[in-house]
Amino acid sequence: MxxxxxxxxxxxxxxxxxxxxxxxxxxxxxxxxxxxxxxxxxxxxxxxxxxxxxxxxxxxxxxxxxxxxxxxxxxxxxxxxxxxxxxxxxxxxxxxxxxxxxxxxxxxxxxxxxxxxxxxxxxxxxxxxxxxxxxxxxxxxxxxxxxxxxxPWFEDGAVLSAVDPLHSKAQQNQLDHLLLDTTVRLARSLQLSARVFHCYFPDLSSMFPKVVDAEAYVREVRAIHWDKIKTLVSEHGVSEDQVTMTRGDLIKTLLQTIRKDRANILVLGALSRNAVESAIIGSTAEKILYDTPCDVLIMKHNR
The missing domain is CATH 3.40.50.620 (HUPs)
Known part of the structure; x- marks a missing residue:
């Protein structure tokens, strides 16, 4: 944008x-x-x-x-x-x-x-x-x-972008760049801070029936996600201390981050799908739109 x-x-x-x-x-x-x-x-x-x-x-x-x-x-x-x-x-x-x-x-x-x-x-x-x-x-x-x-908005609030840099679809990766570009531009023009959020959830079920070190596996997953996040945000002039990366429940940790960062706007991406799934849909999307206390900016890659 x-x-x-x-x-x-x-x-x-x-x-x-x-x-x-x-x-x-x-x-x-x-x-x-x-x-x-x-x-x-x-x-x-x-x-x-x-x-x-x-x-x-x-x-x-x-x-x-x-x-x-x-x-x-x-x-x-x-x-x-x-x-x-x-x-x-x-x-x-x-x-x-x-x-x-x-x-x-x-x-x-x-x-x-x-x-x-x-x-x-x-x-x-x-x-x-x-x-x-x-x-x-x-x-x-x-x-x-x-x-x-x-x-009302917080005078010292933030524009917070939720990204997913490990998504397998190229379209999602392009969308993440659009989200970050929009977040940085809005924050600059409104004299707010730019923040980035990412949540990951290690699939421990894939470890079984093998006997492996669960803690080592979780650390490895976190390192992979953090490397992807650092690469992504560095292309938009966003520093690592502007990023919050959480593990576990997406909605719970997102709401905690919104409160912590005093977010005025949450920037989300919506991928075009079929007629039934033409935007962010389902229980997770509904919870985000219903429960987030801040404004929500919905972006699409194929404007």
Whole structure:
């Protein structure tokens, strides 16, 4: 990902305190980016041809106009807020029922360097709610997708990249370089620190029924992973002390690292697969998106 010159921001029509606006202003200000604010709110009022002519028809036309004006005024106020920061901003509003289809069409048309969308909390005490629209964007968004959590950034925080340098697929290796390049660029532009995370899990089952030294085997596996990590990060000017390499439970150690490094953004890679597995999917991906307290930036190699 090169410098952020175009940002597409998906505005939540039902949330007046949307954290995605704060993130977008910050990213656009530092990157001197152009911004497109889009909002989709399905209009559930009857259409003109669904009501009888006369008083009822005039009433529903007035309600429809009021509906449009309300959300367009919200977008206009946000546009003014961005422009007072010197950010070139345009807006787009639609009232279609297929939220994801409208958003994806605008993304393909605008071709942003990054798309931003907030994810919701079910309640103050519960997990993040990843909606069907969110998952469709994770799978199909052609641009880097930043899923924004409802919490402020740490002023001394970090951009944390999760990499897998021992993956056998060349495409994953290329993706790791993209993740690190993105992490370093974002950290530099936002005046944050760049951090790298890798977790490995020695397959002890492959040792049996042979009798071998388990501790020596684990040390050997760790050395192999560490050598790969050092080679990878050195190509991006990242020092060894910026790397956290853990063993065991991926989710547990990732969450511990996010807290330790005060991560504002977790940068993840998604490989294109078939129609069913078109992005990071499954229980591990869900746990990462649901449980991580920081924003998650999802990158794909084949933009």
């Amino acid at each position: 090169e410098n952020l010159k175009k940002l597409l921001v998906i505005v939540d029509p039902d949330n007046d305190s949307d954290f995605v606006i704060e993130r977008a202003i910050l990213l656009a200000f530092y990157g001197k980016a152009q911004v497109l604010l889009i909002m989709n709110k399905a209009n559930v009022l009857p259409q003109n041809n669904d009501v009888n002519p006369g008083l009822a028809s005039r009433f529903f036309r007035a309600q429809k106009q009021s509906f449009l004006e309300h959300y367009q005024n919200r977008l206009a106020a946000l546009k003014t807020r961005f422009e007072t920061q010197g950010i070139d901003t345009e807006t787009f509003f639609s009232a279609e029922k297929n939220d994801a289809a409208v958003i994806l069409e605008k993304i393909r048309e605008f071709q942003p360097d990054m798309t931003l969308k907030s994810v919701q909390k079910k309640s103050a005490l519960s997990h993040i709610l990843i909606t069907n629209t969110d998952w469709k964007l994770v799978r199909n968004c052609p641009s880097p997708l930043l899923l924004v959590k409802a919490r």
